[in-house]
Amino acid sequence: MSKREIDFLEMDFSEVTRRLGVSRRVFLKFCAGVAASLGLPPGAAMAMAEAVADPKKRPPVIWLHGQECTGPTEALLRSEQPSFEHLILDLISLDYHQTLDAGAGHQVEDIKKKTMLENKGKYLLVIEGAIPVKDNGIYCKIGGETMLDITHEAAENAAAIVAYGSCASWGGVQSASPNPTGAQGAPEVLKDKTVVTIPGCPPNPANFIGTVLFFVTYGKLPPIDDKGRPKWAYGRLIHENCYRRPHFDAGRFAKDFGDEGHKKGWCLYQMGCKGPETYNNCPSLEYNNVGGGVWPVGVGAPCFGCSEQGVGFAKPLFSLSDVLTHTPPNTFPEIDDREGPQGVTATTAALAGAAVGTAIGAGLVTARKVNEKDTSDADE
Amino acid sequence: MSAYQPVGGKYFTRPFIFFLIVFLIGFYFMAERFILGMGSISNLNGGFSWGIWVVYDVVIGTAFACGGYAVALTVYVLNKGKYHPLVRPALLTSLLGYALGGFGAFFDMGRWWQFYNIFLPWHWNFNSVLLEVGLCVALYIGVLAIEFSPAFLEKIGSKKLLNRVNKMMFFFIALGVLLPTMHQSSLGTLLIAMGHKVHPLWQTWQFQPLMAIISALTMGFSIVVFEGAFVSVGFNRVSETPLLRGLGKAIVGLLITFLAVRFSLLLIQGNVAYLFKGDMASLLYLLETVLFVVPIYILISPVRRANGGKLLLAAISMLLGGALYRFDAFLLTFDPGPGYSYFPSMPEMMVTLGIISLEIMVFLIVVKTLPVLPREKHS
Numbered sequence: 153m154s155k156r157e158i159d160f161l162e163m164d165f166s167e168v169t170r171r172l173g174v175s176r177r178v179f180l181k182f183c184a185g186v187a188a189s190l191g192l193p194p195g196a197a198m199a200m201a202e203a204v205a206d207p208k209k210r211p212p213v214i215w216l217h218g219q220e221c222t223g224p225t226e227a228l229l230r231s232e233q234p235s236f237e238h239l240i241l242d243l244i245s246l247d248y249h250q251t252l253d254a255g256a257g258h259q260v261e262d263i264k265k266k267t268m269l270e271n272k273g274k275y276l277l278v279i280e281g282a283i284p285v286k287d288n289g290i291y292c293k294i295g296g297e298t299m300l301d302i303t304h305e306a307a308e309n310a311a312a313i314v315a316y317g318s319c320a321s322w323g324g325v326q327s328a329s330p331n332p333t334g335a336q337g338a339p340e341v342l343k344d345k346t347v348v349t350i351p352g353c354p355p356n357p358a359n360f361i362g363t364v365l366f367f368v369t370y371g372k373l374p375p376i377d378d379k380g381r382p383k384w385a386y387g388r389l390i391h392e393n394c395y396r397r398p399h400f401d402a403g404r405f406a407k408d409f410g411d412e413g414h415k416k417g418w419c420l421y422q423m424g425c426k427g428p429e430t431y432n433n434c435p436s437l438e439y440n441n442v443g444g445g446v447w448p449v450g451v452g453a454p455c456f457g458c459s460e461q462g463v464g465f466a467k468p469l470f471s472l473s474d475v476l477t478h479t480p481p482n483t484f485p486e487i488d489d490r491e492g493p494q495g496v497t498a499t500t501a502a503l504a505g506a507a508v509g510t511a512i513g514a515g516l517v518t519a520r521k522v523n524e525k526d527t528s529d530a531d532e
Numbered sequence: 533m534s535a536y537q538p539v540g541g542k543y544f545t546r547p548f549i550f551f552l553i554v555f556l557i558g559f560y561f562m563a564e565r566f567i568l569g570m571g572s573i574s575n576l577n578g579g580f581s582w583g584i585w586v587v588y589d590v591v592i593g594t595a596f597a598c599g600g601y602a603v604a605l606t607v608y609v610l611n612k613g614k615y616h617p618l619v620r621p622a623l624l625t626s627l628l629g630y631a632l633g634g635f636g637a638f639f640d641m642g643r644w645w646q647f648y649n650i651f652l653p654w655h656w657n658f659n660s661v662l663l664e665v666g667l668c669v670a671l672y673i674g675v676l677a678i679e680f681s682p683a684f685l686e687k688i689g690s691k692k693l694l695n696r697v698n699k700m701m702f703f704f705i706a707l708g709v710l711l712p713t714m715h716q717s718s719l720g721t722l723l724i725a726m727g728h729k730v731h732p733l734w735q736t737w738q739f740q741p742l743m744a745i746i747s748a749l750t751m752g753f754s755i756v757v758f759e760g761a762f763v764s765v766g767f768n769r770v771s772e773t774p775l776l777r778g779l780g781k782a783i784v785g786l787l788i789t790f791l792a793v794r795f796s797l798l799l800i801q802g803n804v805a806y807l808f809k810g811d812m813a814s815l816l817y818l819l820e821t822v823l824f825v826v827p828i829y830i831l832i833s834p835v836r837r838a839n840g841g842k843l844l845l846a847a848i849s850m851l852l853g854g855a856l857y858r859f860d861a862f863l864l865t866f867d868p869g870p871g872y873s874y875f876p877s878m879p880e881m882m883v884t885l886g887i888i889s890l891e892i893m894v895f896l897i898v899v900k901t902l903p904v905l906p907r908e909k910h911s
Contacts, residue, residue, distance in 0.1 A: 496875045503881050515758075515848040521765040522773065522840035529771050 179204075186365050196369070203369040204243060211368060212271045213240075214264060214306055215249040218281030218299040219292050219326045219335055223354035224317035225251050225280060231357035232441045239361060243368055244276065250294070261295045268309060276367060277310035279303060279338045279347075282319040282326050286334025303341055312373050313347045315339065315380070316360055321349035322379075322461035329466075337461075339380055348373050349380040351432075353458035358437050359385040379461070381431065389476060390427035390455055393435040395445075396420065409452075420449060424470035426457030428477065536620055536683065536903035539767050547766075548896055551889035558886015561879040562639060570642060573879035579872025580863070582640070587862040588884050589636025591719055592855045594669065597629025598752030599759065600676060601712040605749075606782070608705050615775065617906035620683055621763065622756050624904055627676040628891045634673055636887060637666070661721045668715035675711060678704045683902045713745065720744025723861055731865035732803045733817050734857075739797055743790065750786040751854040753779045754827075757847035761840060763905065770908060773840035780831040780843055783850060787828050791821070813865045820860065823853030 169176050180201055187197035217225075229236050240246040248264040255263070268275065281299075284291040289300030307313055315338040318324040322337040339347040350359050363382050366374045374382045391397065399405070399419035406413035406420055414423075421428065427449060434455070438447045448455050457463030457473070467473070565573050576583045599622035607615050638644055649655050650666050657663060678697065685694040720740035723730050736743055757779055760772040798804050807814050827846035829836075836842045863874065876884075899905055 495873055497878075499878050500875060500881065503878055504876070507881070507885055512848070512852075515844065518762055518765050519841035519844040519848075522761045522771060522844055525764060525771045526773050526840045 186362055192366075200365055200369045204365075210243065210245045211311065212245045212247045212267055212275040213249075213278060214247060214268060214275055214310070215278045215280065216299070216302060216306060217250045217294070218279065218283050218303070218319065219333065220281030220317060220319040220324065222251055222280070224320075224350075224352075224360075225249075227354035228357045228360060230440065231361060239364075243361075244364060247275075258295070268306065272309045274311050275309075276364070277306050277313045278316050279313065279320045280316045282323045282335035282337060283341045284326075284333035284335050285341065286332075291333035300341065303338065307342050307345055310345075311371075312367055313338065313342065313345055314360070314363060314373075315347050315349045315351075317355050318351045318353045318459055318461075318464060321351035321381075321459075324353065325465045327465075346373070346376075347380050348376055348382060350385070351381065351459035351461070353464060355459065356385075356432075356434065356437050356439065359433070385433050386431040386459070388431065388433070390430050390432050390434055390449070391475070391477060393433070394427050394449060395435060396449060406452075414452060417452075420452070420454040421475075422472070423454045424456075424468070424472065425449060425454035426460065426463050426467065426473040427455040428475040429463055429473045430455060430457040430460040432459045535617070535907055536686075536905060537907045538687075538903055539769075539900050539905055541767075541900055543897060543900065545896075548893060551893050554882075555886045555889040555893065558882045558884070558889065561883050562886065564879070565639060565883070566644075570640075573877060573883075575874055575877045575880060577872060577874065579868030580866070580874035582862065583874060584863070584876045584880055584884050585636050585640040587859060588855075589640075589887060590633045591722075591862060592858050593629050593633040593636065594719070595716065595748040595751045595854060595858065596755050596851070597626045597633065598712060598716065598748045599623075599755040600626030600679070600752075601709065601716075602749055602752030602779075602782075603756055604679075604705055604708055606779075609709060612778075615778070618756055618760065618772075618775065620680070620904045620906075621759060621899070623676060623680045624683075624895060624898055625755060625759055627673070627680050628894055630669060630673045630676060632887050632891055634669055636884075637669075639883075661718050661725055665715045665718045665722070668711050668718070672708070672711040672715065675704050675707045679708055683898075683904050687902045712748070716748040717741035717745040719748075726866075729866055729868050730861055731806075731813050731867065732801075733798070733806050733813055734861035734865060736794075736797045736801065739793065742793065746786055746790045746793070747854045747857055750783055750790065751851055753783045753786070754847040754850040754854070757783075757843055758851060761844040761847075763899070767899075767905075769905070771840055773838070773843060776840075777837045777843055780837045780846065783846070784828055784831045787824055787850065791824055791828075813860075816856065816860045816864060820853050820856050823849050823856060827853075 166176075169179055174182075180197070183201040183204065184194070184197040187194070187200055228239070231239070240249075240252070246252065247267040248260060250260075253260045281292075283289065283299050283303055285300055289298035292299040294302060315321045319326065319335075320338050322339070323331070323335045324337075326333060326335040327337070337349070339349060348363060350363060352359070359382065362385065363374055366372075366382075374384060377383055377386065379386075391400070394400075396417065396419045399417075400421055404413060404416075404418040405422040406416075406418045407422055408414065409423070414420075419425070434447045435449070438445065438450065440446055445451065454469070456469055457467065463473070561573055570576060574583060574585075600619075603615060603618050603622040606612050607619055638647055641647060650663065651670075679701070681697055682694055682701075685697065718741065720743055723735065723740045723744075724737055728735070757776045760776050763769065764771045798807065807817060826849040830842050830846040830849075831837050
């Protein structure tokens with residue numbers, strides 16, 4: 153048993169269990185679950201438990217809202233792993249959030265400025281919503297300042313920046329053509345900063361919480377891909393883990409809502425499912441923690457690529473997606489065809505017999521000759 | 533001075549012309565296959581996607597080509613130097629068998645122009661048995677070519693290169709023993725992947741790789757005996773019987789192990805009843821067993837073993853048994869579902885026979901041209 157684990161076993165979790173209102177067992181199970189879904193080794197669960205148990209480690213969070221529908225926050229409010237109040241009261245210190253702040257007006261704006269000053273270089277900045285840049289960003293203002301200025305100001309001294317939701321990640325619905333306000337995602341606006349993106353419309357709260365927990369535990373962000381997405385959540389195409397994939401491979405497609413294939417749960421590719429070009433972990437996590445296949449493809453609606461730039465809000469809903477793995481052929485060979493020119497014919501039987509017979513015959517003749525040779529060799 | 537020398541003599545002998553004709557007929561159908569597609573000449577269907585091209589040319593052909601593996605194992609791993617004269621001819625048959633097996637796999641591929649993808653690591657599926665077989669066989673063909681290269685280098689007299697190759701040879705010999713161990717057992721794993729389509733008498737599940745490797749090794753030893761006998765008769769050379777009979781002992785040991793494992797599994801896995809059903813499968817199983825028992829009977833006695841003719845008969849019986857074992861499991865008792873049936877078409881068989889003929893022709897040309905066979909002691 154490693155040193156860390158011994159420490160861990162001796163650790164007193166009574167404080168944290170009282171604070172969170174859960175048993176020690178439930179608490180540790182939660183940490184282990186998050187560590188596992190992040191693809192971290194078992195020791196990470198212990199590190200996480202320690203980090204959460206230590207109230208001093210809770211990072212202050214500044215949460216900005218731009219052009220959006222507050223969908224990501226709404227999704228997070230319904231999170232159960234952990235529930236949202238545990239997240240904001242026990243895992244992080246949510247110091248500024250326009251939707252959830254008790255205060256209003258200049259009071260909260262002052263608190264934000266104060267927090268940013270006091271925790272220079274230590275706070276976590278979460279951006280939700282797109283940032284309009286056209287005409288110096290005048291199309292989105294909070295407290296008289298443009299979202300563009302607010303974002304730059306808050307990003308300046310942030311320890312880490314998380315863009316939560318498709319709008320913040322790459323612009324979302326308001327960046328769809330013709331994009332009248334010049335809406336952009338946070339990575340485009342903050343070109344010189346590393347921005348972790350958690351795209352989705354709405355994004356899965358588990359992906360956000362996992363990333364934040366990683367940050368709380370290790371003080372840094374998890375490994376990300378070239379678009380800033382955490383690899384543990386967005387490393388694979390929906391298509392790769394989709395449970396309807398065998399139907400795709402076998403060429404069984406639903407063609408229309410309510411047709412035979414749709415009722416039987418066949419692949420939705422031909423109805424425009426964008427799973428083959430969208431990176432997300434929806435098939436394995438699903439939504440709302442109710443199980444039973446509750447996610448778009450699971451309930452028979454083709455994926456529309458909400459988390460993928462250039463797919464969601466860009467491609468027509470029912471157009472075929474580009475399959476990034478393997479393109480299916482237009483038609484599949486008829487594997488059920490059991491007719492055909494098979495069976496033994498006189499010619500083939502004779503030919504097979506002749507071939508085997510020749511081989512055996514040649515063998516027998518050679519065997520006799522070998523014997524003669526052996527005898528003559530011995531005579532010499 | 534090398535211990536090997538070319539046999540010499542003219543190429544166009546009567547047997548050679550016979551094989552040439554068979555090959556040309558096979559070649560005609562091969563061309564047809566590439567122009568009009570596989571469906572035009574083969575009887576393959578949705579149930580039997582593997583016909584004799586895969587089962588004979590690849591599965592059985594590479595087992596026949598295990599001579600190099602068996603001899604290398606004996607000479608270099610078990611350190612029995614007296615069998616050294618057998619190495620080069622065995623390597624040559626292995627090289628030819630594997631190269632043509634690889635070619636067989638290629639023209640059995642429906643979309644053969646995609647073949648190169650197997651060599652692109654980013655396309656690899658690490659759960660695929662066939663990938664293991666494909667890559668391992670491809671690599672082994674290269675290794676065999678290097679192992680055989682001294683014969684060619686001696687012929688062209690490139691001493692410098694020969695020395696360099698010989699210095700590194702230990703590495704390729706080691707690879708040449710490792711690789712067949714891998715892919716020959718994987719050929720058994722293919723049967724696991726086919727699951728219940730394989731008849732219970734042949735479906736030994738996790739023991740398939742073991743059965744495959746033992747039988748392949750036995751066939752490797754047998755083909756060396758077979759080839760040695762044919763060479764000494766065909767080229768009128770000194771009989772190799774005194775040397776070959778030593779291999780007979782190895783064959784007996786392997787065969788007894790094979791049969792012991794096989795019958796134990798039949799008992800343990802509860803499939804004995806299938807043996808007494810009296811249907812085609814049980815008869816084929818009995819035929820196989822007879823073909824395996826005959827060599828044991830012949831080779832277990834030192835007197836019979838010393839008789840070149842009987843030794844050859846034992847080897848032939850073993851080769852037929854090993855081939856039948858594979859034919860039975862992959863084709864004859866294979867059941868892909870109701871309605872499917874398969875028997876190779878005439879063009880399919882001619883292609884296979886053409887490839888066998890090509891193998892024999894190349895063997896004849898090479899032993900006549902390059903120093904492959906051991907130098908005759910007298911003369």
